[in-house]
Amino acid sequence: MTNRSKQRLTVLGATGSIGLNTLDVVARHPDRFEVHALTANSRVAELVELCRRHRPRYVVIADADAGAGAAARLRADLQVAGVRSEVLAGEAALAEVAAHDEVDVVMAAIVGAAGLKPTLAAVRAGKRVLLANKEALVMAGQLFMAEVRRARATLLPIDSEHNAIFQSLPANFDGDLDARGVRRILLTASGGPFRNTPLQELAQVTPQQACAHPNWVMGRKISVDSASMMNKGLEVIEAHWLFNAPAERIEVVVHPQSVIHSLVEYADGSVLAQLGNPDMRTPIAHALAYPERIEAGVAPLDLFQIGQLDFTPPDHRRFPCLGLAYEALRAGGSAPTLLNAANEVAVAAFLDGRLPFTGIAATIAGVLERIPAMPLADLDAALQADAAARRLAGEIVALVA
Secondary structure, X not given: OOOOOOEEXXXXXXOOHHHHXXXXXXXXXXXXXXXXXXXXXXXXXXXXXXHHHHOOOEEEEOOOOOHHHHHHHHHHHHHHHOOOOEEEXXXXXXXXXXXXXXXXXXXXXXXXXXXXXXXXHHHHOOOEEEEOOOHHHHHHHHHHHHHHHHXXXXXXXXXXXXXXXXXXXXXXXXXXXXXXXXXXXXXXXXXXXXXXXXXXXXXXXXXXXXXXXXXXXXXXXXXXXXXXXXXXXXXXXXXXXXXXXXXXXXXXXXXXXXXXXXXXXXXXXXXXXEEOOOOOHHHXXXXXXXXXXXOOOOOOOOHHHHOOOOOEOXXXXXXXXXXXXXXXXXXXXXXXXXXXXXXXXXXXXXXXXXXXXXXXHHHHHHHHHHOOOXXXXXXXXXXXXXXXXXXXXXXXXXXXX
């Protein structure tokens, strides 16, 4: 690396699994990276420890309700720890640290719709954005990608599947599948913890069971999405926007070992894939250093120990959320926004014990049936659709409860 200066990094969602893995990789390369800002929703104790280790210039508490009290506690605890990071609070502060002039790279790892505005702020500022927040593209993909092009921002995918596709596509891929000889994209899915659970038992599964992913260590919300395969549905929509691929050229393949992270099939019959152990530090390190390669702390892949790789088509009776995501993508407009919002409400209700696991798909289907998809002229239209879907999903959940 020809290093005129260190890359300055803002991590949106620093206390989540992606944020922590990012900081783990960064800590291995102190000559290359410098942490400019860290943000979290409300976890003061975790933020204090991260600030003690990484000494960011800014630290942000995002939760508006907890804001004043949490920010005061954070300031006091940082003072005791001897850390001089400046403490900010609220949604506007997230966008501010994402767009700072001094920032080179922004890791967008806030889960859910809450990540849209700060990620968009980073894009509009022309940053190198490492996108782990798939909901930004699901909610407002057309608007988001238009801003990427307008601001000439660099967008690199962090989801292991999309990062694998990125690595398997031709260099400098310009979004024209046919011109580059790409026939289709194959997204791999582990099948989650309920891949073999009898269908009649799914209504009784618990949040603890849903969050016990067999391969990946993730947050609770994304773990439930993986268990329902909504996570894969959101990834189909994300792949559509990232790679300009229509729904019929994106196929999901259940691959329980999570060793092949995704594949690209070409017109000549070639299929290129990216393989690796199921460790998010691999795609994070790839995007942080792109186009170079750096050590990530990930164990080498031992194919002899794995021995066998399996592939099956997804069972849409078991995973109705996947079909709902394809329907929303084909409907276009606000449909993916409605899908994402309804899913967030339903997953939260399931985790709180107010909705059975099978009620997640039923809630989403109810929202999509009752709110028609509309064109999204601007970000306000996307946020209005999001709010309407949340209200209706809450009503549906209340009826079930």
